[in-house]
Every structure is written in C-alpha cells, then in structure tokens.
Amino acid sequence: MVDVQPTETEEAAAEPFPPPIFVKIFRQVFTVALTFIGLTAITFIIGRVMPADPVLAIVGDRASTDVYEAMYIKLGLDKPLLEQYWIYLTNVLQGDFGKSIMTSRDVLDDLIRFFPATLELATVATLAGIFLGVPMGVAAAVNQGRWIDHLVRVVGLFGYSVPIFWLGMVALLIFYGWLDWLPGPGRLDVFYDGIVEPTTGVILLDSAMQGEWEIFRNALHHLVLPGSILATFALAYIARMTRSFMLDQLSQEYVLTARVKGLSPLGVIWRHAFRNVLVQLITIIGLTYASLLEGSVLTETIFAWPGIGQYITTSLFNADMNAVIGGTVVVGICFVGINLLSDALYRFADPRARQ
C-alpha cells in the first residue's frame, strides 16, 4: 500500500485538482473494493469445490432426476462459473447470502442473531486486554530488566504459546469443576433463558436496559471465564507492544529534557511518553479486536457460546455451504473494516501520519 503512494501523491500535490484528499479516499475505496472482491471470490471458489452437493442437500436423495435437474437449474448451477460468481456477488451486496440448510432461515438473519454474542465476548476480552495489558507493558518498560519486566515477558510468552481451547478447558475444570466459583458453559443459566427480549442481542445491554439486574449479573458471571480466556492473547500482544513502544519513547531526548526540567517521574511517563505510545497503540488495539472477533471460534466451541464462530463450525460439519460462506464473508468484512477504522483513527490522532 505504501510503496505506490509517493509518486502519485507528488503528482496530486503539484496540481491543485483533484485535491489530494480525494485521491487518498479514492485509493482507500479502491483497496477496499479489491479486498472485498478477493474475499468473495475465494469464498465462492471454496463453496464450489466443496464436496457436498448443494442440490442433493435440498431435494434429498430420493428425488427423481427431473426434480434434481429442475433444482440444479433453479440454483443457477448450469450457468458459466463467472456468471455464477457475478450473481453471487450482486446477491451478497444486497445482503442475500442464500438460505441455511441447517436452520432453513436466511443466512443473514442467522448471522444477525449469532453475531451479538461474538461481539459481546470479543469486546469484553479486548477491554480486559487493554486495561491489564497497557499498564503491564508500561510497568515493564519503566522497570526494564527487573523482575516485573521478566514477569510481563513470561506472561506474554504464555499468552502467545498456549492453545486457547486447552486453556479454556483447564479453566472450566478448575473454576467450574473443582472450585465451583463460576458458572459452566453457555451465556446464561438455563432458567434465565428467553426472559429478556433481545433488542440488541448483547445480553448485558438488553438486561440492563430492561432493568433485569439479576439476569445482568448472571450474564456477567457467564462472561468471566470465556472473556478472560480470550483475553490472554490480547493481553500478551498489547503488553508486549506497549513495552516496546514505551522503551522507544523513553530513550527519546524529549523525555530526558522533561526529566532534567524536574518533572515528576510519573508525569514524565504518563503525560509525556505515554501520550505518544497511545497513538501507536490505536493500530495494535484495532488488530487485536479484529483478530479476537475471528479467534473466538475455538473459545465459543469450548464454552458453548452461541456466536458466529460456533455457527460457522457447526454449519461446516453439516456441509451447510451458504452459512459457512456467509459467515466467512461477514467476519472478513468486520476484519477489514476494523483495520480500516483503526488506520483512519491513527491518521487522525497522529499529525505526522497525515503528511
């Protein structure tokens, strides 16, 4: 992305028209469109080479050849591949991912139903990662080489290396099985299920808005384990990056100047160095959030969390092509979208990045 910019930006700067900002926006839109086309093309190809027969899945294996042929044509499978892709693309752009075989509803409706659970989980995990990881990273950088630095390093290493589904299981074994401090899998205890009318789909918000504080507490308890398991990776990543950004800033001359001027050590760290780290952290946090949205697949499986990851995996085992592809595309779009957003935020927060 970066490499082609200089020459074209120079051109734009030389001429007042079109203004550089439009060139930039145009390029951004072009990149997004290209990524979107790539995303859908790859998922489309995956859907086509899938061993499951989509016609057979609808008509059943007792159908006559006539019925089979009719459905074959109705699904558009007789058309050339490129035309099929075009139809698929226009449908996706209109929010039509086709019908799920498993739930016999529109895939989009399913996704809307399952997405909030993933969103809730990933958001809580990211927040936990930020509120623990950032102070840890700063503390490690300030105390470089001392025990707290080593501790943060070990925690980071663990977060990078541990298989998350295994950690989830062990956590369930200890905190649910042995100690019984926390509830088991699921989003709510069974007898709370279906009481709260889903408006946003995020149980914490819904129950709070309707004043069902008992359910709110129950949902929160259910969130603790999966949230903190998912947060281990976020924590490790954020702490590690914060540490290295902070070390970078602390070696700068303006920090020395601030110290020489007699500012308090805490003031130097938080008001001067950390300000600059914060800007760099925007990108990191965006990356973490995006990766947790997809990374929740395994956590959702362990904790029977009815989110989009579980939806994709169960559809996968039922050879429910439309659902798998729809889910993949939606997660991909979120992924790209969050990265774009953090990019834009970064440009906004750091004047140097605006050029």
Next chain:
Amino acid sequence: MTEMAPRDGAQAGSEAGLRAWLLSSTPSSAFQARCQRVYLSWRSFSRNPIAMVGFLIILLLLVVAAFAPLITSGDGTSQVLQDRLLPPSAEHWFGTDQLGRDIFDRIIWGSRITLYIVALVAVIVVPVGLLVGTVAGYLGGWVDAILMRITDIFLAFPRLILALAFVSALGPGLENAVLAIALTTWSPFARIARAETLTIRNAEHILAARVQGASTGRILLHHVTPLCLSSVIVRLTLDMAGIILTAAGLGFLGLGAQPPLPEWGAMISDGRQYLLDQWWVPTIPGIAILVVSMGFNLLGDGLRDVLDPRSGEG
C-alpha cells in the same frame, strides 16, 4: 563439511587451534569465513539464556521424534481395553486414555506429526513467499502492484476462518490441514521478502551481476534470495508457534489429523468428555502443545537478536 579444523600440534592444542582458526581476522577461504560467521552467531546466541531454553526444547522435540520407537513400547495406537482411563502411575507415566492407550506413548508419537506439519508448512510457505516477494520487489511496476494486491487480500483474511473454510472444501485430513495453513501463512513472507528486496535492489553487487549478464532468475536466486533468508527464517521461527496452534485447533475441531493418529489437538478433543473425572486425558496433550510452541517462540526471539541486523545487539 569436507574440510576439518587444522590439525597442527598435539591433541591438547587442537581445541585452541580450532578457536584461533574460527576467530582469525583473516580467513583464508570462503569455507573458513562461513564457519566463522556461524561460530560467532552461535556464541552470541548461546549467551542468551532464554534462546538457549528454546533451542533445548526444540532439540528435545527432534530427539524424541527421531527415537520414538526406542522410547515407547508400542506405536501409540495399540488398545488395551481393560486398562482404560488409568491415572498417571509408574507404569503409565501420563495415564491411559478411553481406549486404554498409553498417553505418554501417544505424546511421543504425536511429536512426529507436529514436526511433520511444521516442516511441510515451512517447505511450502518459504519458497512461495520468497518467490512472490523477490519478484515483486525486484521487477517493480505492475507486476509488483498485482502481486502485492493479491498478498494484501490474503493478509486481510481472518486466518483461522479461512483455514476452516479451506479444510471444509478440501475435506478433513492432515495434508489438507497443512495446505490450508500454508495458504493462510505465506503472505507475510512475501511482504518481508519484498521489503528486503527493495532495500538491496540497487546495491552494487546486484548491479555488478547484472552488468556481467546474469539473468533475472539467476540474480533473484543467487544474489537477492540469500540476503532475504535471515529475516524470513526469523519470521518463520516466530510463526511456528502460530502454525502449531492453528494445526492443533483444526485437530481439535476434528478437521486436522484423523483418528487413530495421535495428533495432540485431536487428543484433547477426544478426551474432552473425561475432563471432570479423568483430567489427565485431555490436559496432558495441551501441555505438550504449550511447551513446544513456547520453545519455538523463545528460539525465534533469540534468533531475531542474533540474525536480524536491525535489532542492533547481535
């Protein structure tokens, strides 16, 4: 390895002689210079205790995988149904699973599968990444634009979901899992190789080769690729842990290695229902995964300090 250390003097002096040969500031052959570089890298590497721990873990993994038949009593798939779900004991160090198979044996045999996955992914990913990256960086222009857009698309993809979708299309199994992981892993290598190529594209030795009439392919293979290798290797080592975790995740979901293969992720998944009563069945394979991926992470950190010229310390 055709040449050995000089053998001047007595046996006692040979070690000192080797050291002098390795540290001489005027190497007399390319071979000596190469040995010197390896030796110096190794010295700074072995002074890093964290990297050494990682190195020892990976060495242990290699040894265990190589001598699996000597260490274990069976091939890890033999079932003894009257010995189901035994807790860890002197006879069965890690206990037995639901089919009476010795978990220790299965872990040992599973190390071969882990190494197989990691090696195969590396063998696919590194050449592809190097090819795409060096070609894009060296040729520039529209070739670069097209190759990098493709790379960006793969970078923008959520990795695990893409791997899931690929495996579902290709059908579950070890080879398909490897292929799916490779398809989602190659893009960062292309980026790294391209960045390296851009910095050396106009270096004197490349120009010299071009003036001498070397073809583009020869320049890429003999003059550009070797200079990209060290950063690619560092990245590969750091990515190994991710590859192992993804493979284990796919195995756990039932999309990777199929039973009765003792793949660690699949072992966790098999033992899941025994979690509350026979905790050792699902938890011990997880420890194996944790240790190995930690080893690769430690080794990668150490290698980066030694090999990556930009980290400054090495």
